Amino acid sequence: MDFGLSDDQRDIQRTARELLGARATPERVREHAEACRTDDALWKELGELGWPGIAVAEEHGGQGLGAVELAILCEELGRTVAPVPFLPTVLAATLIEHAGSDEQRERWLPGLASGELTGAAGDAPELVHGGAGAAVIVILDGDGARVVEGTEAEPVASIDPTRPAARVPAGAGDSLPGDVAAAADRALVAVAAELVGVCDRALEMTVAYVKERKQFGTPVGAYQAVSHRCAQMLLDTEGARAAVSFAAWAADADAERLPEAAAMAKAAASDAGRDVTAAAIQLHGGIGFTWEADVHWLFKRAQLDAALLGGASAQRARLARIAGGRAAA
């Protein structure tokens, strides 16, 4: 048993952290968020590196790697709140690849994998965060899913300006004929992975701040009211990370356990995302409430991701059915 990453996976993680550390700096993120636009130069670069297609099969123009590698990139992009439509695009690609018809795959996957097209996914009825400007939007609707052309969508502002929303006409689009539930579980793992990255960064920023900030002649991080909440942030983050690792591994290696693992990962990461980023604002004190402190981008991203494709309550309702079914059996 080994929770560690392989050497190749570590390389992906290290490369992503270095690249995004240089490109998606807090200044760049703020600049693009304030202008309500994505970082097109960065997105182009990521496309050239093959990131959007990392988990898309080679026959559809991707790199053919697994859910673990995809989760690594999602986490790193979440850490920096990079203003690129990476998560929305890989969600659309995942759903189309694993539940679409051959025709749907051929039509959309090469563009999504190369980053030439962007995508998004969301729940019915019609509002999709990250959907503005997307070429293709996948709507999960009950047990099924529909593919909607982006031209049919109408842009709407989002609290996270790096993920502008889109309103899709009710009932629009073509159905995905395949196993939507299994595809959606893979998508959930990617969302949960981004949330882990958001949490990790929120904790890192908070710890750095409470070590520096002094009141009553002492770094506020020495006060247990503060330090214990930081400890809680770590527990929430590491608990979510463990659940996401399990789910990503299951997506690649143990399909039977994926539904339960994905629901657990999304439930844990959704709660952690909200709690940890809220704590980050609180522990930054008055500064945390200011625009310039940049903590709010993490809070806003966490809010969108926590709700995306079913929040913690919806996942727990599923889990109760899965685990309850075992108890009744």
Place this chain on the structure above:
Amino acid sequence: MDLTFSEKETAFRDELRGWLSENPPPPEPTEGDEDANYAWRRDWQRTLYDAGWAAPGWPAEYGGRGASLTESAIYFEEIGRARVPLPANVLGLLLGGPTLMVWGSDEQKDRFLPPILSAEEIWCQGFSEPDAGSDLAALKTRAVKDGDGWVVTGQKVWTSGAQHSKWCMLVARTDGDVAKHKGLTYFLMDMEQEGKVQVRPLRQITGESEFNELFIEGARIPDDHVVGGVGNGWKVALTTLMNERAGLGFALQVRLRHLLDDLFEAAAARGLLDDPLVADKLADLHVRTEQIRLLAWKGLTDIERYGQPGPEGSLVKWLWSDTNQRLTQAAADIVGPEALTGGTRWSYELLRARGNSIEGGTTEVLKNIVAERVLGLPRLKAAA
């Protein structure tokens, strides 16, 4: 990343699982009779010992199987899974033995290890004192040099199993003139000293007495029962404490899983799984229980593969105690007033769970450890 067991680990698990199913302990004696219960657990350890399963994690030269960390964890998972008791001498097997293997002399290992394994001699842990709980190094029990040994006077508390024990892992102050961590020595104290070592059971909120107070009045300890050298007691004690939760966590984690499975069944039997509030609560407990399992395995395999522990150790104990408390409290709602009637399993678990966040490191201390050692936050200067 590979969350499966190797062939060797699977074989180890299957062998143990097969043995446990073929050699179950006799039924547990009537509740309430603690001596009979203890004898039953002691007999169970002898059964394990005869089959070579008392302490598979011990090196073969000391009578174990030299099992890896993963295999030891599997051992405790399987003990929990089979719902059989832990060996009676759990403190000797998990704490005393491993501490002696690190710090003991060859003579001490030869003398003390075999009867730990066979449950001939039961061990207890004399660390905490009335005024030295979380601040263990503040302990006051004194050992004064006297000829070829030491004379000990003081008081210990929370000493589980003291009434059954032959040996006590005792930390006492041997030098009052140096910094508090430096004046301590680790002894093995013979508990059979009429009038000099008195055990008084502490009645806990469950009504039973797992723990004791220990009154030590002029007890004698020979020089060759000092472990790790005079004045080195703090370091030796840390070895004991580091072993405290390593294996046990896996048995506790599986026990939590059983309780949750049973609570799901209780909810199903009452038609409550369709109640969205109950379903949400149960699913939340399910997530937390799985996180404990995953974090425990992650912590262990990281040590095994990369040689150093991550933050998981402190997190697992904290999350476990919190989850067990949430679970047993939820049971009071799901099972209903029956859960609050005397002598029932759920009422016992509800009360016993309150101790979880205090014993073996309070949650407050664990949060301090996480804040200071994992997150690197500054330490608040203790009030003078």
